[in-house]
Structures are given as C-alpha cells and as structure tokens.
Amino acid sequence: MTLDSGQVFHWEKAGVGFLGAIGERAVYVEQRGDLLETTCDKALAGRYFALDHPLAEICASFPNDAPMNAARDFCCGLRMIRQPKWECLATFVCSSMKQVAHIRQISMKLRERFGAQRQIEDHVVYTFPTAQRIAASSEKELRECALGYRAKNLLATARQVASGDIDLETLAELSDGDLRVRLCKLPGVGAKVANCVMLFAYERLRAFPIDVWIERVLRQRYFPRARKLNAARLRTFTQEYFGSHGGYAQQYLFHHARKTNTKLKRKRAAFVTISGVR
DNA sequence: CTCCAGGGATGAT
C-alpha cells in the first residue's frame, strides 16, 4: 500500500516483495502479515518506512466523515515514508503535470543514467543521483530523460543544492512556514511540491499537498456546489479541518481516489449508437 | 486518434 501510493517512484515488484533502494543501499523488502522482512539493516528499513509512527492513533485522529472513513478503510497500513531530502525534492520537481506512471519513468531514467549501480542477488538497482551529479549534467542530457520543460528547473535547483547555496539538512530546523518559504525559492518548487517535500522528507505530517486529485475530492465530497472556492479558501479549510496529521489524511484521500477512480473524473458526454444513418 | 497528468512561472486584469 505504501510503495504504491505515489510517494516514491522507484520500487519494483519482485516476487511477493519489492526491490529498490533506500538511500545508497539496494534493498529487497517483503511484508508477511504484520512483519516486514528486509535484506538491509533493520534500523534503516524501520526508519525509512516509519514503522515507529503510531498508525492506529494517527488514523483515529482523522475527521469522522464519509470520504475520510472510506479512505481510511481502503488504505489500511499506509505510512508516510521518510525519504532522503534531495531525492524527494528532485523527484517532485520533475512531477509537475505528470501522471504517476510517467514520474516513475523519469525517476528510473535519472537513476540509470546518473545514479550508482548496485547489485542485489541477481538483480541490478540504481541509487538516486546526487545533486552534484545532476548539477554536473546538462539540460540536454536531462531532456533525454523525458523531463521536457522540467529539465531547466531540475538543473537550476541541483546547482543551488550542490553549490551549498542552500543546505537541505539544516532546513530541518526551520518552522513549517519558514521551511515552505525557503523551498518555494527553488526553481520548479511551488506550494504543492514544497508541501510534498515537507511531508515526505521533513516529517511535517501537517503538510497538505493539493494536486488535481485532492482538489477534485475536496470540491466534490466536501464542497458540493460551492461558489468561489479559491486556492486560499481550500488551503485554510484543509489546515483547520484535517489538523495535525493532515498530511496522512491527504495521502489516504489521494490514494483512495486514484485507485478507486469512481465518480471523480469529469463526466463525459453519454453517446448512443444509431445504425442505418447512411 | 484525443485527453490529461501529484504545477510553476509569467504576464494580464
């Protein structure tokens, strides 16, 4: 549930488990009931998958309404991963106006081209390239990874991180508001991407990214027929209504909507077929 | 084939 929820984009199904990388290490993970089996250091996997999060307590803190209850039931076990900061930032700079399936492709191409190769059993996985490595590439090379107009932003952001102009680790000391402001100064980072990075890499469980899916959920399930519902209005509502674990609630709503896919897409015109027209 | 996607930056009202 966690690895398929659109937080990370490089894990691949292998047998009953998944093959991927946690930071610099190639890892195989497999869930057996309520146990997690892994080939890597126990503490490393436990931290990455946030096994210390009190899931029952967090889910109990969600608001009690129909869409939230449905999402909670559907997403049982889903956790917010603790991602490496640069990896998360870079990936979501590449995510704008892209479907999850395509973000996966971009992520894999960047890894294969610029990352480090790791062997695990008879498989090969790649680590995510450092900011230094991306900064040393060119816009042309990045465009060859299918980034399109995002290539310029990724390159510029990588250069700021690689040069030490911005230190992603020390940003962790900042308040939510200050952290968001600093992240939004990076090219290709707006409120949505900043919130994703805050939620997935800085443990800011309040952060509530609003993308096209979540906006549809909010408008159709929480504000049916509401006039003048702008971005600011949605933002204040989500912060107050979903509370201190809003990011968790958001991810549950997102994953549920994306996987069930019912009645959220814009209605298409109904067609009938009439024969014998000619 | 068409539609649209885990948006952001920019310029016009």
Add this chain to the structure above:
DNA sequence: ATCATCCATGGA
C-alpha cells in the same frame, strides 16, 4: 490579489 497561458511528454 485572482485568472489565463504556456510549457513537453507519453500513458491511458
């Protein structure tokens, strides 16, 4: 302060 456009690309 809000709104409209453009930006590349390819899965569905």
